[in-house]
Amino acid sequence: MKKIQSIFMLLLLLITLFACDDDNEGISSVDGTSIEKVYPEKVVTGQEIIITGNHFEDVNQVILPGNITVANFKKVGFNRITVVAPEGMTDGFVILKAGDIEIEAPNEIRAVVPEYIRVFPEEVAVDEVITVKGENLIEIQQVILPGNMAINALNFKRKSDTELQIIVPSGITGGMGSLKIITLADTELITDEIFFKEEEIVLPSLVDPITENTIILLDFEQHGDHNGDWDNSWGGNTEIVHDDEAGNTYLRMTGDATGNWLLNCNHQGNIGDGATWPWTIDNAENYVVKFDVLIPFDVDGAAFKGIQVVLGDQWNYWGGDDLLAETPKGEWVTIRIPFTQWGTTGSLDFSAGTNGLSGSAPQGLAIDNLRIDPL
Amino acid sequence: MNFKLKYIFTACCLALLTSCVDLDYSEVTTADKEYIYSSPTRVSGLVSNVYAHVRYDLGQFDGAMKASATDESDFTNSISEIHTFYNGSWSPINPMEETWRNNYSGIAQANNFLEEIDRIYESLEEYRYNVTVSPYEDLRKQFELYEYEVRFLRAYFYFELVRTYGDVPLVTKVMTNAEANELTRTPSSEVFNFIVDECDAIADKLPITYEDEPNQQFNRVNRITVLSLKARTLLYKASPLFNPTDDVTLWEDAARANKMVIDFASISGVELGKYSDLSGASSYANQEMIWVRGTGTPAEFRYNSVEQFNFPIGVENAEGGNCPTQSLVDAYEFKSGPDAGKTFGEVWSANTINLSDNPYDGLDPRFGKTIVKNGDVWPTYVGVAVETFEGGENASPIYRATRTGYYLRKLSDLNANISTNNPSPQRHNFILFRLGEFYLNYAEAIFHTTGSANATGDFGMTANEAINVIRGRSDVEMPDFNGNDGEFLVRYMNERMVELAFEDHRFWDVRRWKKGAEFFNTIKIVNLDKGIDQSIVMTRDEINRGWDEKYNFFPIPFSEIQKNPKLQQNPGW
Numbered sequence: 025m026k027k028i029q030s031i032f033m034l035l036l037l038l039i040t041l042f043a044c045d046d047d048n049e050g051i052s053s054v055d056g057t058s059i060e061k062v063y064p065e066k067v068v069t070g071q072e073i074i075i076t077g078n079h080f081e082d083v084n085q086v087i088l089p090g091n092i093t094v095a096n097f098k099k100v101g102f103n104r105i106t107v108v109a110p111e112g113m114t115d116g117f118v119i120l121k122a123g124d125i126e127i128e129a130p131n132e133i134r135a136v137v138p139e140y141i142r143v144f145p146e147e148v149a150v151d152e153v154i155t156v157k158g159e160n161l162i163e164i165q166q167v168i169l170p171g172n173m174a175i176n177a178l179n180f181k182r183k184s185d186t187e188l189q190i191i192v193p194s195g196i197t198g199g200m201g202s203l204k205i206i207t208l209a210d211t212e213l214i215t216d217e218i219f220f221k222e223e224e225i226v227l228p229s230l231v232d233p234i235t236e237n238t239i240i241l242l243d244f245e246q247h248g249d250h251n252g253d254w255d256n257s258w259g260g261n262t263e264i265v266h267d268d269e270a271g272n273t274y275l276r277m278t279g280d281a282t283g284n285w286l287l288n289c290n291h292q293g294n295i296g297d298g299a300t301w302p303w304t305i306d307n308a309e310n311y312v313v314k315f316d317v318l319i320p321f322d323v324d325g326a327a328f329k330g331i332q333v334v335l336g337d338q339w340n341y342w343g344g345d346d347l348l349a350e351t352p353k354g355e356w357v358t359i360r361i362p363f364t365q366w367g368t369t370g371s372l373d374f375s376a377g378t379n380g381l382s383g384s385a386p387q388g389l390a391i392d393n394l395r396i397d398p399l
Numbered sequence: 400m401n402f403k404l405k406y407i408f409t410a411c412c413l414a415l416l417t418s419c420v421d422l423d424y425s426e427v428t429t430a431d432k433e434y435i436y437s438s439p440t441r442v443s444g445l446v447s448n449v450y451a452h453v454r455y456d457l458g459q460f461d462g463a464m465k466a467s468a469t470d471e472s473d474f475t476n477s478i479s480e481i482h483t484f485y486n487g488s489w490s491p492i493n494p495m496e497e498t499w500r501n502n503y504s505g506i507a508q509a510n511n512f513l514e515e516i517d518r519i520y521e522s523l524e525e526y527r528y529n530v531t532v533s534p535y536e537d538l539r540k541q542f543e544l545y546e547y548e549v550r551f552l553r554a555y556f557y558f559e560l561v562r563t564y565g566d567v568p569l570v571t572k573v574m575t576n577a578e579a580n581e582l583t584r585t586p587s588s589e590v591f592n593f594i595v596d597e598c599d600a601i602a603d604k605l606p607i608t609y610e611d612e613p614n615q616q617f618n619r620v621n622r623i624t625v626l627s628l629k630a631r632t633l634l635y636k637a638s639p640l641f642n643p644t645d646d647v648t649l650w651e652d653a654a655r656a657n658k659m660v661i662d663f664a665s666i667s668g669v670e671l672g673k674y675s676d677l678s679g680a681s682s683y684a685n686q687e688m689i690w691v692r693g694t695g696t697p698a699e700f701r702y703n704s705v706e707q708f709n710f711p712i713g714v715e716n717a718e719g720g721n722c723p724t725q726s727l728v729d730a731y732e733f734k735s736g737p738d739a740g741k742t743f744g745e746v747w748s749a750n751t752i753n754l755s756d757n758p759y760d761g762l763d764p765r766f767g768k769t770i771v772k773n774g775d776v777w778p779t780y781v782g783v784a785v786e787t788f789e790g791g792e793n794a795s796p797i798y799r800a801t802r803t804g805y806y807l808r809k810l811s812d813l814n815a816n817i818s819t820n821n822p823s824p825q826r827h828n829f830i831l832f833r834l835g836e837f838y839l840n841y842a843e844a845i846f847h848t849t850g851s852a853n854a855t856g857d858f859g860m861t862a863n864e865a866i867n868v869i870r871g872r873s874d875v876e877m878p879d880f881n882g883n884d885g886e887f888l889v890r891y892m893n894e895r896m897v898e899l900a901f902e903d904h905r906f907w908d909v910r911r912w913k914k915g916a917e918f919f920n921t922i923k924i925v926n927l928d929k930g931i932d933q934s935i936v937m938t939r940d941e942i943n944r945g946w947d948e949k950y951n952f953f954p955i956p957f958s959e960i961q962k963n964p965k966l967q968q969n970p971g972w
Contacts, residue, residue, distance in 0.1 A: 060572050061514055072600065076514075076572035100593055101569025101585045103578075162604060177603035178622070179666070181611075184543045184604075 057083060057122045059129045060103070066136045066185075067109045070208030071163050073133065075105040075118060082122035089116025089135065109135070111209060136160045140205060140213040148192055149221040153181060156188040156203065156215060163208045164188060170201030170220060198222030230357040231316055232397070239305070239396040241335075241379065242289035244273040262286065265390070274318075274392035281385045286331075288380035289394060308363040308372040311396050315381070318356045318390040331383040333361060336374045356392070362399065432515065439522045439538055445512050446545050449552050452505030454559075455692040455829030456903040457810065459497070462708035462720055465906040470726040470922045471896070472807065473942065475712065475719035475799040485919070485944040491957035491972050498563045499956055502556040509553035510573050516546050537613030544612075544619075547601040551620045551628065554597040558632055561590040562907055565641075565952045565969060569593055580963045591636040598629035607667055617693070618683070623660065623667040624690045627832040630656040634840045637847065638911035640951055647848060651856070654844035658858045660689075660837040661865075669834050673874040675768050677833070679812040680825040689832035705827050706815040709807040710778055711771065711785050711793035712800045716817045719799040721807050723770045725923035725939065727900060728805065730893040731763045732877065739878050742893060752925075754935040764875050769900050771806040773927055773935060780816050788927035788935050804925035804937060809901050830902050838865045839895050852887040862887065869898055910951045920946045947971065 059077040067073055075086070080103065086094045090113045097107035105120070118129040139159040148154055156167070162185045168174050173196060181189040188205070198220050205213040234240070244264055261279035275287055305311060313333055363369065381394065435441045456464050460474075463481035467474035474481050483489045512519075519542055526535045553571070560567045569585035602625040609615045633656045635641060637649035664670060669689055676685045683691045710717035729744025738746045738761070747758045759772060771777045773787040786792045787804050794800045812825040842862040846852055852862040863880050870877035882890035892912070896905060909918050922944060925937040949971025960966050 063513075063516070065517055074571075078578060100596075101571060101589060102582060104569075104571045165603075178663075180603060182606050184540070 057120060057125065057127050059118070059120060059127055062118045062129045062131055062133055064133070065131070066134050066160060067113065068136055068138060068160055068163050068208055069109055069111050069113070070210075071109050073107050073109055073118070075107070075120070075129070076103050077105075077120075077127075078103055080105055080120070080122075083120045084123070085121035087119040087121065087126075088113050089118070089133065090114035138164060138205070138207045138213060140215055143203060143215040143218055145218070147219040147221065150192050150194050150196060150223045152192055154190045154192060154203070154218070156190070156205065157186060158188070158205075158213070159186060161185055161188055161205075164205055165208060166206040168204040168206065169193075169196060170199070171195075171197035173197075192220065194223060196220050196223060230355055232314060232358040232360070234393065234395065235397070237398050241374075241394040241396065242287060243393050243395075244275055246273075260284065261387070272392065274316075274390050276390045277385050277387050279387050281383070283384060284382065286381045286383065286385055286391060287394070288378065304371055304373045305396065306371050307369075309369040310399050312360050312362040312399055313394075313396055314358050314360050315394040316356045316358050316392045318354065318392075320388045321354050323386050323388045331381060331385065334382055335379050336372055356390075432518075436515070436518045436521050439526070439542075442519050442522050442542070442545075445508070446549060449505055449508045449512065449549055452501055452508070452556065453552065453692055453831070454497075454501060455694065455831075457694060457705050457827055457829050458708045458720070462718055464721050464901065465903055466901050467721045469905040469909065470724055470918050471900055471905050472721040472723050472727070473801075473803050473922060473924065474721055475801060484950070485946075487945075489950070489954070491954040491960070491968060494954045494956040496953075496956040498559055498953065499959070502559045505556045506553055506570065507573070509549045509556070510571060512549050513546065513553075513571075514573055519545060534613070540612065541614045544605060547604045548620045550597055550601050551605070551625055554594045555628055557590055558594055558628060558635075561587050561594075562635055562911070563953050564955065566590070568966070581965060582963060583965045584967060587641055588636070591632055591641070594632045595629050595636075598625050598632070602626055602629075618691060620690065621667070623663050623669060624832060626656070626660050626663055627689050627837065630660045630837055630840060631832070633657075634844060635907075635911055637844065639913045640911045645847075650844050650847035654841060654848050654856060654858055657837045657841035657844055658860065661834070661841060661860075664834050671834055671868065671872055674765055674872055675874055677830065678768070678808075678810050680814070680827070682830075683826075683828040685833075687834045688828075688830065689834060691828040691830055694827040694829070704815070704817060704824060705810045706778070706812065706825075707817045709811060710817060711787075711806045712797050713786075713793040714778060714781055714817070716819060719801060719806070721901070722801040722803040723805040723807055723900075724803045725805075725925045726918075727896065728766070728770065729923060730896045731766045732893075732897075733761045734763055734877055736761045750939050752937040752939075754927075754937065758937075763877055763897065765897055765900075767808075768874075769807070769809040769897075771808045773804070775808075777806065777808060778811070778815075779813060780818075788929045790929070791927075794927070802924055802942070803922075804927050807901065833902075835869050835898055836902075836904070838869050839891075839898060841865045843891060843895075846887055846891070851884050852882055853884075862891070866891070866894055869894070913948075913951065915946045915948070915950055919944060919950075 057077065057079045059075060061077075062073060062075050064071075064074075073088070080099055083099070083105065084095070086097045086105065086107050088094060088107070088109070092110055092113055094107050094110065097105055099105055113135045115132060115134045117132055120127045120129075136159070138161055141157045141159070143154060143156050145152075145154075162183060164183065165177050166174055167180070167188065167190055169190075169192070173193060175190055175193065177183060181191050183189075190203075199222075200217045200219050202217050203215040205215065207213065261277055261281050261284070262275055263278050264273060265276045266273050277286070313335070363372070381391065385391075435445065456466075458464055460481045461479055462476070463474040463479045464472070465481075465484075466472045467479075467481045468484035480495075483493060483495060489495065520539070523535060523538050523542065526538060529535070557567070557569065565587045566584035567587075567590060568582040569590050570582065574582075602622055605620060605622050605625060606612055607622050609619055609621060630653070633649070633653040637646075637653045639645070642649050667689075668686065670686050672685045672687045676682060677687070682688070683693065707716055708718055709720035712719035729742060731743050733739050733741055733743070733746065743758070743762060752758050754773065759766065767775075771785055773791070774784050776782060777785050783792070785806065787794045787801055787806070789795055793806070795802070810827065812827070814823060815825040816823040841858075841860065842852075842865040845854070845856050845858060845860070845865070846862040849856045855861050863882065866880040869875075870880055880890065880894065892908075892914075895908060899905070899908075909915055920943070921941045924940050924942055926940050927935055927937050929935050949969065952969045954972035955966055955968050960968060
């Protein structure tokens with residue numbers, strides 16, 4: 025029997041050893057309301073204060089430092105109360121009231137206000153980062169840039185207690201200006217002024233790029249033994265222009281052309297060096313004919329409408345009235361004519377006849393890069 | 400019973416009664432706090448420990464994925480634990496409790512960390528004036544994010560719990576044992592609200608990307624990850640399992656949140672990529688990924704091998720594994736031809752199908768990127784066509800051969816070699832959040848919000864448009880989805896099954912739709928036989944699994960309820 029008692033005692037000792045550890049002295053009671061912790065330690069007006077503890081079932085009031093009684097709080101789950109910090113709160117201890125019982129938090133919280141210190145850089149452009157240094161900035165919800173351009177916190181690049189980072193968005197108003205920092209309490213902090221660079225408006229290019237898949241029929245450039253000057257008009261009133269600054273060679277109308285050849289391109293395809301012209305293409309319906317034109321400011325673009333594309337003597341496409349509107353800025357633009365638009369499908373043989381552009385065009389108009397691109 | 404046994408029995412009972420509930424509340428406090436908070440490395444280690452509780456399902460049940468407890472696949476090992484989910488052995492005393500244990504452990508660690516959050520900067524003090532060792536400002540910036548990362552992880556763990564168990568104890572503080580044993584279950588709606596509130600509170604405090612953050616670490620939580628958790632949470636909250644009254648406002652909340660993820664993607668550098676890039680060692684770098692979980696250190700890859708688990712039986716060292724079902728194959732639509740837009744199940748509904756009729760020609764490209772069929776060369780380094788017909792090199796009667804007629808391709812790395820003499824184990828990445836999911840989530844939510852597949856609601860995108868973004872990937876390019884309103888949900892469920900196959904969605908989707916009886920009761924398979932004339936004929940067949948509505952939620956482990964009777968068991972268990 026003694027042996028059995030010894031075994032029993034040994035087992036009890038083992039039980040004691042393996043029983044769960046309880047190292048939270050003073051807060052282990054499960055019978056009454058208690059507060060474990062209140063955080064965050066620093067609170068700005070409007071911020072959510074989180075209170076964790078036990079037995080919040082009967083809590084009916086939260087008393088915040090500054091003797092502010094709040095009845096509008098939220099109980100979450102088993103042991104969590106959240107309450108929004110009101111204006112006027114001071115440093116101190118949160119108290120919960122459950123009937124006649126008052127329970128004070130074990131840790132103090134501090135009422136703080138967001139502060140601005142500095143902003144940099146002094147000059148900033150679109151897509152660059154503005155950094156605002158300060159204190160208690162973690163709950164900042166919005167920054168307003170000059171021009172009333174509001175950026176919500178979700179779109180800040182980064183946010184911390186001491187720093188905000190904002191990327192300058194497109195559309196910013198150029199010039200000197202401050203940032204308005206909107207706090208949770210809906211107050212404003214105004215930064216020092218910095219200089220916002222005027223945004224460079226880069227319009228998308230009106231000219232299609234030449235890619236490795238492009239078949240160049242005529243670009244007026246020198247290719248091996250090929251002389252771009254050969255590709256001048258048969259109809260007169262044209263010249264080859266070498267724009268050294270832009271590194272480009274193109275054709276320009278020196279006088280009005282009426283029903284004449286503007287350019288022909290029966291030569292370039294014969295030159296191996298640099299020429300990309302195959303003499304035939306299969307499935308023409310999968311290609312588009314393109315060329316670039318430039319209409320100077322003082323030229324009526326609508327006059328350029330009687331153009332005819334001739335490839336392999338299949339000259340059944342005429343440019344209509346809408347071929348090209350005016351280009352007021354005098355820029356190069358690309359004209360695009362899918363083969364399907366002129367009813368050409370299947371194999372197209374360029375070697376079978378004459379190739380080029382013909383039609384009516386006004387003096388001053390320039391043409392370059394007759395080419396074929398996959399759709 | 401003699402005295403000796405009585406004493407021992409009594410002592411054992413006492414041991415049981417005095418032990419604490421298995422919510423893992425005390426274990427995290429065992430390490431010496433002064434020791435931990437004196438070192439930045441150890442503080443970072445605390446956060447890493449919380450991250451480590453994010454689970455992945457690349458074969459978590461000895462190679463079986465939860466997909467094999469759905470109509471997506473069948474696991475070839477007949478004694479695998481995965482069969483517990485439908486063979487009648489699932490119960491409170493065999494509760495498949497990994498989700499409970501792991502996530503409450505993670506929550507306990509998170510709570511512990513957050514209660515000591517004011518102390519994490521102590522360890523940095525020694526670096527404040529020592530710019531040569533480790534820049535103080537950089538470490539501080541890294542530490543500033545820890546609070547929000549850990550709050551996110553805690554919310555994520557609660558999401559895992561609530562979708563698994565429904566109501567669960569919502570605890571946000573370190574518990575004493577006495578407190579833990581007093582817990583009651585918090586209504587699921589309240590848990591969902593907590594997750595959403597936490598996401599709202601922390602999203603703007605985490606960076607959009609970590610590109611410019613000091614001490615970058617792979618796969619840390621960023622802003623779009625938080626938005627993604629909120630969006631998925633609201634989808635579940637609105638779903639029939641949690642929204643029995645079909646409150647439309649919940650669907651609208653879900654639509655708004657999921658659209659926000661879509662809109663925020665471009666800001667975050669997230670965009671749809673190729674479907675084929677969802678698999679393999681480098682899939683973590685796919686720009687569609689929002690949050691992935693790697694499988695661990697290189698040394699572990701060999702033992703955590705998707706390829707070893709799933710390459711066809713007959714391949715050296717392969718185990719057959721998770722075999723896609725005919726139910727899944729039937730969900731794929733044809734891309735082109737006269738049957739474009741129809742599913743395989745609709746077009747090839749006959750009981751027998753002759754493979755010489757090329758039934759798979761023109762099928763959705765995702766089929767070939769997910770499933771290995773008879774005749775495919777797989778794995779490529781073996782260079783031999785797979786034979787799944789009876790008597791074939793990779794088929795019955797070989798033990799652990801496919802029962803469905805197919806093997807799994809998705810998730811495997813094309814360069815992985817599992818042979819004994821020339822092994823090349825690869826890293827694997829489990830997808831936790833990717834952009835494609837949120838287009839689908841949005842489609843589902845906006846359809847329920849508006850009642851139409853062609854209405855945009857307040858969000859500028861219809862359900863059909865959202866789905867067509869997914870189907871328009873460069874390596875998929877399926878015809879536009881024009882499901883009309885009456886049939887939309889059926890086609891949507893098919894599309895979701897196809898797109899998210901083997902990504903641990905189906906198991907949960909069918910439950911939240913409360914469609915288990917429809918989809919999981921039986922699974923479809925095919926048996927392949929080779930005739931004398933060498934033609935191969937597939938014959939449709941089924942495997943009965945059974946379904947009980949109580950399966951929508953897991954049982955609370957019996958051991959937990961025994962220790963804390965206030966934890967009410969889920970209905971039916």
